[in-house]
Amino acid sequence: MTFVVKPRVRHPLLPVNELGLTRRDYEGSVSTLCAGCGHDSVSAAIVQACAELSLPPHKFAKVSGIGCSSKTPSYFLSHSHGFNSVHGRMPSVATGANLANRELYCIGVSGDGDSASIGIGQFAHIVRRRINMLYVVDNNGTYGLTKGQFSATNDKGSTSKKGVPNLYEPIDLVSMALQIGASFVARSFSGDKRQLVPLIQAGLMHKGFAFIDVISPCVAFNNHNGSTKSYDYVRDHSERLVSADFIAPGAEITVDYDSGALEDVAMPDGSTLRLRKLDEDYDPRDRIQALTQVQRSAEAGEVVTGLLYMDADAADCHDVLGTPSAPLNALDESVLCPGTEALEGVNAQLR
Amino acid sequence: MKATNIADPNYFHKVVDCQWACPAHTPVPDYIRLIAEERFTEAYMLNWDSNVFPGILGRTCDRPCEPACRRVRTEEKPVAICRLKRVAADHKGDIADFLPRVPKKKNGKRICLMGAGPASLAVARDLLPLGYEIDMFDRDPAGGGMMRSQIPAFRLPADVLEEEVDLILNMGVNAQFGYEITSMKEMLDMDYDAYFVGTGAPRGRDLELPGRQEVDDHISIGIDWLSSVAFGHTSSISGKVIVMGGGNTAMDCCRTSKRLGAERVTVVVRSAFDVMKASEWEKEDAMSEGIPIINNRPPKEFLHDNGKLTGIVFECVRPIPDGKGRYRYEPSGEPDVVMECDHVLMAIGQENHCPWVERDVGIEFDKWDCPILDEDTLQSSHPKIFFGGDSALGPENIIWASAHAHKAAISIHLMCQGKDILKDRPPEGVNLISQKMGVHQWSYDAEHDDAKRFLVPHANKRKALDNIKIEVELGFDARLGLKEAQRCLNCDVQTVFTESLCIECDACVDICPMDCITFTPNADEPELRTSLTAPAENDEQDIYVSEELPTGRIMAKDEDVCLHCGLCAERCPTHAWDMQKSVIHTPQLGSYAAG
Numbered sequence: 001m002t003f004v005v006k007p008r009v010r011h012p013l014l015p016v017n018e019l020g021l022t023r024r025d026y027e028g029s030v031s032t033l034c035a036g037c038g039h040d041s042v043s044a045a046i047v048q049a050c051a052e053l054s055l056p057p058h059k060f061a062k063v064s065g066i067g068c069s070s071k072t073p074s075y076f077l078s079h080s081h082g083f084n085s086v087h088g089r090m091p092s093v094a095t096g097a098n099l100a101n102r103e104l105y106c107i108g109v110s111g112d113g114d115s116a117s118i119g120i121g122q123f124a125h126i127v128r129r130r131i132n133m134l135y136v137v138d139n140n141g142t143y144g145l146t147k148g149q150f151s152a153t154n155d156k157g158s159t160s161k162k163g164v165p166n167l168y169e170p171i172d173l174v175s176m177a178l179q180i181g182a183s184f185v186a187r188s189f190s191g192d193k194r195q196l197v198p199l200i201q202a203g204l205m206h207k208g209f210a211f212i213d214v215i216s217p218c219v220a221f222n223n224h225n226g227s228t229k230s231y232d233y234v235r236d237h238s239e240r241l242v243s244a245d246f247i248a249p250g251a252e253i254t255v256d257y258d259s260g261a262l263e264d265v266a267m268p269d270g271s272t273l274r275l276r277k278l279d280e281d282y283d284p285r286d287r288i289q290a291l292t293q294v295q296r297s298a299e300a301g302e303v304v305t306g307l308l309y310m311d312a313d314a315a316d317c318h319d320v321l322g323t324p325s326a327p328l329n330a331l332d333e334s335v336l337c338p339g340t341e342a343l344e345g346v347n348a349q350l351r
Numbered sequence: 352m353k354a355t356n357i358a359d360p361n362y363f364h365k366v367v368d369c370q371w372a373c374p375a376h377t378p379v380p381d382y383i384r385l386i387a388e389e390r391f392t393e394a395y396m397l398n399w400d401s402n403v404f405p406g407i408l409g410r411t412c413d414r415p416c417e418p419a420c421r422r423v424r425t426e427e428k429p430v431a432i433c434r435l436k437r438v439a440a441d442h443k444g445d446i447a448d449f450l451p452r453v454p455k456k457k458n459g460k461r462i463c464l465m466g467a468g469p470a471s472l473a474v475a476r477d478l479l480p481l482g483y484e485i486d487m488f489d490r491d492p493a494g495g496g497m498m499r500s501q502i503p504a505f506r507l508p509a510d511v512l513e514e515e516v517d518l519i520l521n522m523g524v525n526a527q528f529g530y531e532i533t534s535m536k537e538m539l540d541m542d543y544d545a546y547f548v549g550t551g552a553p554r555g556r557d558l559e560l561p562g563r564q565e566v567d568d569h570i571s572i573g574i575d576w577l578s579s580v581a582f583g584h585t586s587s588i589s590g591k592v593i594v595m596g597g598g599n600t601a602m603d604c605c606r607t608s609k610r611l612g613a614e615r616v617t618v619v620v621r622s623a624f625d626v627m628k629a630s631e632w633e634k635e636d637a638m639s640e641g642i643p644i645i646n647n648r649p650p651k652e653f654l655h656d657n658g659k660l661t662g663i664v665f666e667c668v669r670p671i672p673d674g675k676g677r678y679r680y681e682p683s684g685e686p687d688v689v690m691e692c693d694h695v696l697m698a699i700g701q702e703n704h705c706p707w708v709e710r711d712v713g714i715e716f717d718k719w720d721c722p723i724l725d726e727d728t729l730q731s732s733h734p735k736i737f738f739g740g741d742s743a744l745g746p747e748n749i750i751w752a753s754a755h756a757h758k759a760a761i762s763i764h765l766m767c768q769g770k771d772i773l774k775d776r777p778p779e780g781v782n783l784i785s786q787k788m789g790v791h792q793w794s795y796d797a798e799h800d801d802a803k804r805f806l807v808p809h810a811n812k813r814k815a816l817d818n819i820k821i822e823v824e825l826g827f828d829a830r831l832g833l834k835e836a837q838r839c840l841n842c843d844v845q846t847v848f849t850e851s852l853c854i855e856c857d858a859c860v861d862i863c864p865m866d867c868i869t870f871t872p873n874a875d876e877p878e879l880r881t882s883l884t885a886p887a888e889n890d891e892q893d894i895y896v897s898e899e900l901p902t903g904r905i906m907a908k909d910e911d912v913c914l915h916c917g918l919c920a921e922r923c924p925t926h927a928w929d930m931q932k933s934v935i936h937t938p939q940l941g942s943y944a945a946g
Contacts, residue, residue: 004921006864006918007801008801008864009425009865011865011912012424012912013886013888014866034924036854036856036923036924044857190857191855217856219854231855232854232901235902
């Protein structure tokens with residue numbers, strides 16, 4: 001960590017977005033994480049994504065649990081709503097926030113301990129309930145705050161900093177999310193903002209539960225040779241499946257000569273998500289194929305990254321529950337409390 | 352792009368914009384840090400070593416460093432570098448122990464310095480500690496040259512001038528004042544081992560217009576008039592005064608007239624306000640003393656009544672921008688104006704002029720009558736004769752005289768040692784010294800201070816206008832000086848990158864407040880400049896490029912607006928970034944820093 005506060009002065013040519021804000025206006029307070037922590041890069045990617053989307057910071061709810069990852073909402077979007085909750089209980093708070101005000105963009109940041117250990121029950125159920133939010137897991141495979149014990153996502157055979165191997169099978173949150181009904185599932189790497197930023201943008205714009213598992217190396221305890229979540233290992237073993245380019249509404253869609261098959265997906269806000277399949281046979285709309293691919297790659301020691309699965313037409317929790325289109329917190333007393341007559345009507349139905 | 356060679360002394364020197372812009376390459380951030388530590392004496396000596404006249408320059412320098420200051424690019428106003436120099440001079444303690452020792456036993460070489468201005472004095476300062484015998488000749492009754500004769504006391508008090516001039520004279524200069532040099536041949540006959548001409552640009556330009564001859568009694572050449580004020584021959588001026596010219600001499604003339612009793616003083620300039628040669632602050636000071644500056648008025652004719660000047664006829668023109676930052680002028684269509692006046696001070700430029708140098712002594716002159724010199728050695732076509740200051744390359748500022756003097760002194764020393772004055776010159780050099788003290792400790796104050804530039808307090812205006820000897824600027828006190836010193840960005844503490852240590856975690860990219868750092872595939876410079884995190888549009892500032900990293904990318908850092916805040920190094924988990932102070936070694940004799 002550093003004690004030196006980032007100066008407020010900025011580059012004179014820094015781009016200004018549609019709201020007249022620069023990227024710097026989406027930052028938070030100074031990070032107290034270790035120097036070189038992948039989580040700081042994830043925060044920077046969120047800052048960049050939100051600034052480029054020209055989203056108003058006060059329209060965000062950022063929620064988190066406990067852990068290094070869960071400290072990070074302090075480090076981005078300082079002008080938004082935030083709730084740092086109990087360990088593993090961020091999904092409950094996110095659910096409440098989203099139910100009360102469906103107009104907020106909800107970002108949950110959690111870690112492998114917070115989501116795959118103490119909070120695994122909450123994680124499973126928020127996926128099931130399809131809360132309209134972006135759920136980011138900063139996944140470093142270690143308990144950094146308590147000095148480097150193996151976490152539940154640490155790969156079997158991967159070693160601790162002292163060389164002791166992990167004896168247990170890892171929990172793969174991506175597979176879980178695919179299985180239980182997430183309508184947007186991606187995996188990325190904190191050291192690859194070119195991939196991560198468009199995924200965050202797409203996840204924010206996606207209607208339904210968007211999950212991004214971000215491999216985010218712990219420089220202090222899990223960035224050594226025996227680790228499968230180090231900068232070097234991930235760079236050497238990542239296999240990009242589907243790249244996503246986020247194209248804002250009305251922006252000119254330029255022809256990309258790069259490679260692979262292109263597919264444009266219309267997003268609810270009018271923007272376009274351009275998918276570039278690096279493996280022609282892979283279909284990011286096929287949940288079963290996604291599950292199989294993730295498992296196969298894991299077996300081969302590869303880390304698949306990119307947009308793994310997306311159902312653009314999925315229903316979210318509000319659709320399922322049939323709530324009104326106006327946010328619940330905006331409903332006034334006459335609507336919420338329609339009077340004795342209405343109550344008697346309801347009671348009559350139950351007799 | 353090819354990876355940057357940071358071992359090249361010029362690379363990091365250029366990053367220290369102020370030092371790079373300073374003709375004498377004074378290590379500005381270094382002395383500003385000393386001021387912040389209240390080590391005024393050391394700050395003064397660092398200056399003295401490099402520019403020789405810190406107290407004088409802290410009041411009168413043309414400040415080429417300030418427009419170059421990085422803060423102009425990151426915010427707006429530069430650090431008040433010049434006035435901080437004065438803080439060091441005003442608050443210094445006893446410097447005796449810091450001064451170079453002059454050996455009693457001489458080395459047997461005799462050097463003749465012509466003129467006792469800043470250039471000659473600085474040459475004497477550089478050569479004396481090496482045992483040279485120095486003889487100095489000047490026509491004025493005291494040393495200092497134009498610093499004494501042309502800069503009025505309200506800008507440069509006599510005691511400040513004398514302190515720094517006498518310091519050098521007392522190192523053992525054999526000075527002969529009141530000695531009018533009339534012949535170079537005569538000087539050559541004295542058979543010195545080397546000659547240095549530092550006689551300045553003593554001829555003020557005149558203007559031949561109808562009526563000029565008839566009103567001769569009412570016209571003075573600006574620098575001559577200032578000189579006669581400085582030496583006490585002139586103590587008043589009356590009636591309406593017109594100062595013609597737009598340079599610093601014009602500003603000194605008008606402000607001096609105002610103090611010597613002129614009824615009304617007006618500055619009339621043929622060109623536009625923003626292209627006047629006078630420094631911004633000199634113009635501001637003149638105007639704040641109630642002196643109007645009238646622009647775009649070329650003079651046409653002097654009007655007189657039987658030889659008594661009554662006024663000047665001016666044409667009216669208007670400036671048309673030529674697109675290159677200059678103007679051409681065309682008649683504005685307004686009728687000519689007549690401005691009444693009783694006296695004219697002509698401050699329209701000056702020339703280096705050596706009528707006393709016979710044209711057959713072996714010094715070649717160019718078509719503008721300037722001596723032909725080797726720019727690196729300042730040697731004329733006569734091997735024993737060197738030039739420096741205004742007499743070398745035309746009118747410039749004092750700081751140029753110091754810079755020339757260092758060069759010429761090296762040449763003279765090498766020649767007297769029988770060495771090649773070009774090939775044997777000491778090289779430039781750079782040392783890089785890590786500033787890391789602890790996990791989060793740096794030996795410099797890295798934190799960015801966003802204070803605006805502090806204003807220098809001025810003397811009460813009415814009192815100042817009453818007495819030519821009252822200094823207008825009071826200078827920063829120690830407290831304000833400390834505050835202003837905090838604004839310095841420490842551009843000499845460099846961001847040094849070591850490829851082999853980098854794990855490409857992006858921590859530096861994320862934290863950099865100015866978006867200077869990018870990890871990107873390599874490309875040619877023009878393409879790279881457009882593909883960085885923030886566009887690098889300032890081509891005068893370099894891009895620091897690393898060797899290829901394991902991912903096949905390079906690190907590219909735009910030096911343009913880097914705050915040198917050290918956050919990249921602070922956030923780097925592997926010490927691939929380090930903050931290292933670059934010490935630039937500018938070749939110089941008798942260096943205090945080297946000794």
